[in-house]
Amino acid sequence: MTTTGIVLIEEHAQRVKPPRMLAVPFFFGNALGEADNPEYQHKVLQATFDLLDRDQGPVLEQLPDDMVPDILMQGSETTNESSEKGLNSADELTELRAYYEQWMNSHDGRTAVGGSSIPQRRFRGVVRFIEGFISGEETDMKERPEDINVPQFLRLCVNDLKAFYYEARMAQRPDGADRDIHDWFWSQTAMGALVMALGTHMSGIDDKESQAVAFGIAR
Amino acid sequence: MPKLSALSEIQRKSMLMWPCIEHDDTPWTPMAKSLSESKVGLVTTAGLHLRGDQPFRSSHDGGDTTYRTIPRSTSSADIIQTHTSLGFDHTGIYRDINVTLPIDRLPELVEQGKIGSLSDNYYSFMGALRDVSGIVEDSGPEVARKLKDEGVDVVLLTPT
Structure with missing residues (x-):
């Protein structure tokens, strides 16, 4: 078989030497x-x-770099203001539901929500699960499959919560730039603060798997 | 990615230090026939899979080297991503999965006569792996056999 492909980091293709690669100037997540x-x-x-x-x-x-998306903004670049505004994640979920739908x-019917298999109408329960985990309670959800441990399941829950918020925001602000959505999530929502707190908590657990998961939740 | 020189020092070092395999040479398979007569398969490292499939897992010992099968007939509504990295912007994929998995673009190329046909199945791996030996030794050859069994002539590889 003959192969051809797209590579995001040209320097890696120089080392691996695949047969045919097009180096594109886009950031991760935007290969095309x-x-x-x-x-x-x-x-x-x-x-x-x-x-x-x-x-x-x-x-x-190389593909000519005539279109370059903005650099991904991480949560640590912002200061979350949700607690000063008295916001909480459970109420946000309720308020955003209509936009998500x-x-x-x-x-x-396309949605990126689904990795945890928890219906979005049960997401308030996911918030309680995460809050309980952060506070050190023995906490779990009945939807967690036996072969997926709690740290891995938390990651899937966070992926779903983020996708729910982002998709709701894109419905609310169809012309919003990607960077504005990241800024909104991390600096203005209680969910952004909760996810950041979970990432911080998991990165401090003396368990390599929890730390690996934390790296993919928030930084 | 933009030139590494345009990134922050931390990002640049992270990319340069990534433990990818280094080869001295390249396997080379010339085209046996034109693209317009070829069957094309699609393999991605975007961590995508069918809703209901086993999610990809985070791992501290190199990463998840398993793969998932995505039938060509799958609707984009039935594909989700459990890629374990936070190091990329998911917004584009939320908006349009074709930005990493061109499932709508490839049939358009068939309709235009630029591609002969498409395989019945596409294949998805996790990216951002620190140890790909499981793919090199097991899951990669297994997917290659499946593609050959389908009569695929050309494989398109996409990252995320």
């Missing part, structure tokens, strides 16, 4: 350039398939 831009995605695909015409390799060519309805 831009969401909801089929024309540009086809441009990236065409450039990737064009590498199949080369007669020797390794081939490592609006997102799903306008996207043919």
Whole structure:
């Protein structure tokens, strides 16, 4: 079989030496350039398939960097103001539900929520689960499969909560820039503060698996 | 990614220190026929899978080297991502999964006659792995066999 592909970090392809790779200038999460831009995605695909015409390799060519998404903003770059405003995650979930459902309805039911398998209408229970875990309680959820331990399940819960918030916000502000959504989540929502607190708590647990999970929850 | 020189020192060092495999040479398989006559398969390292599949797992000892099968007929509504890294922006994928897995773009290329046909199944691995030996020795060859069994001529690889 003949292979061709897209690489985000050109320096890694120089070391691995795959047969044909197109180095693109986009940040992680945007391999084909831009969401909801089929024309540009086809441009990236065409450039990737064009590498199949080369007669020797390794081939490592660059896509012209005429479109570069913003750098991902991490939670630690912001100061969360939700507690001063008296916000709490459970009420936020209720307030955002209509927007989240609006997102799903306008996207043919497509949602990134689902890794934990907990229905979004049970997310207030997920908040209590996370709050209990942070405060050191023996806490669990009946939806957790036996073969997924608590740290891994917490990560899946956080992924779902973030996706719920982000999709609700995108329905609320359809023209909002990605960076504005990150800023809103981490600096203005009680959920952002809760997720950051969970990440901090798990990174301090003397268990490598919890620490590995924490690195993927918030930093 | 933009040139590493444009990133912060921490980001740049993190990328340069990443423990990827280094090879001295490259396996080379020339095209046996034109793309417009070829069957194309799709393999991604985006940590995507069907809703209801076993999620990918975080790991302190190198990462999850298993894979998931995504039938070509799957609707984007039935695909979710449990990639374990926080180091990338998920917003684009929330908006449009084609930004990492071009499931709608590839059939368009078939309709345009640029690609001959598509495999019935696509395959998804986790990315950001610190130890890929499980893929090199087990899951990678297994997926390659499945692609060959389907008569795939060309494999498109996408990251996230």
